[in-house]
Amino acid sequence: MSADARARLVAELREQVPGMSPALEKAFAAVPREVFLAGGFHRREGRGRVAPGDKDFLGLVYTDDALVTKKRGGVPVSSSSQPSLMATMIAALDVEPGMRVLEIGAGTGYNAALLAAMGAEVVSIDVQADVAHRAAVALEQAGVRGVTVRAGDGYEGVRGEHVDRVIVTVGVAGVSPHxxxxxxxxPIVxxxxxxxxNPVMVVRTEAGEHVxxxxxxxxxxxxxxxxxxxxxxxxxxxxARGELPPxxxxGPPRWDPPLGLVAYRDLWFAxxxxxxxxxxxxxxxxPFGRLALLDEHRSGGAVIEPDGRVLAGGEDAARYAGDAVALLNRWEAAGRPELxxxxxxLSLGGxxxxxxxxPVDWSAGHQTPLRRSRQPRPSGS
Ligand SMILES: C[S@@+](CC[C@H](N)C(=O)[O-])C[C@H]1O[C@@H](n2cnc3c(N)ncnc32)[C@H](O)[C@@H]1O
Incomplete structure (x- = not known):
């Protein structure tokens, strides 16, 4: 039953994720996600948790969705990320058997298990000691070898040690120099x-410059x-919801049909x-929010709709509406650069x-090997 569900998930991922290698497919087919969710997870809609005994448990575990495993004050603080996003990130990591991988954000341990199934030796760090402990137990129960889980802030990485790859599975404002x-x-993904x-980026040093x-x-x-x-x-x-005034x-609509989710995210990045x-x-x-230009007081600004309409409010509505229209024109004039x-x-801050x-100084016109025809839905972790 679980193996069938995994096979269906792999077929879905193959459709959605460019650069899915046979090794990555094998990893998704082999690692049982449910073992890493044995403590259950929060239902996406409404209240309550889903537990292993529930009849919809396995179906939800093998849905291409992020599953929140821990909340604090109603806010998600740990989860198993969306599988298609995990697959995209692992594909970008370009991992090979025998490589040492540092993972920041052990969470459930599932991502580390996938990397281990591809032959990597993984050190995975989680800032929450209880989360790190549960990940270690799950890895043990799944019979995964080659993963060490550590509790602590991932900023320091693995002091005094060397790794071949770094994968970060929690949103950051920048990458650690360590x-x-x-x-x-x-490369760091x-x-x-x-x-x-939090767009996923590959960071590396090229000719002495961090890009x-x-x-x-x-x-x-x-x-x-x-x-x-x-x-x-x-x-x-x-x-947050309700923070913007009516x-x-x-500004009038300009695209019919409206931009799809991927093109809207291209516009958003620009x-x-x-x-x-x-x-x-x-x-x-x-579900995935709107691109907004928020004024300095967070009391108004402009929102750009996927059909190009501009809505504005607050004291500086006219200025922000003008900025929004100028952005739309600039994106069109630049040939709608993709994300x-x-x-x-990169510059040092923090x-x-x-x-x-x-990352600060951006220029367009580059081609990464992972040109996408499709991307995972931007739901994430
Ligand atoms: C989305 S979850 C990680 C998903 C995980 N890779 C998996 O496969 O289940 C993000 C995790 O990052 C951890 N985290 C947050 N800040 C951190 C930090 N500064 N250092 C290390 N871990 C951190 C959280 O405790 C949380 O468990």
């Missing part, structure tokens, strides 16, 4: 905050500690490059005692 040093220049979301290339859009829960410290290039934090029409106030706004009934066309160079490298 990871760059320990991997001798990457990490969801780095940009315009209120970042986005792979796909994603939403991730936020890391604790210095990895999410404020820095001078940060966009505003996402606007908005009035301020808006984040070109406008310091670009961020995510939660909107009732819209994967951008490359950023806490002086624990700095992070943040």
């Amino acid at each position: 990871w760059l040093a320990q991997s001798r220049g990457g 990490a969801p780095v905050r940009h315009a209120g979301t 970042a290339e986005p792979v796909c859009s994603a939403g991730f829960m936020t890391a604790s500690g210095p990895l999410t410290a404020h820095h001078p290039w940060a966009h505003p934090d996402p606007a 908005l009035d029409p301020a 808006a984040g490059v070109w406008h310091r106030r670009a961020t995510f706004a939660a909107v009732p009934g819209v 994967t066309a951008w490359q950023g160079t 806490e002086p005692a624990a700095p992070i490298f943040v």
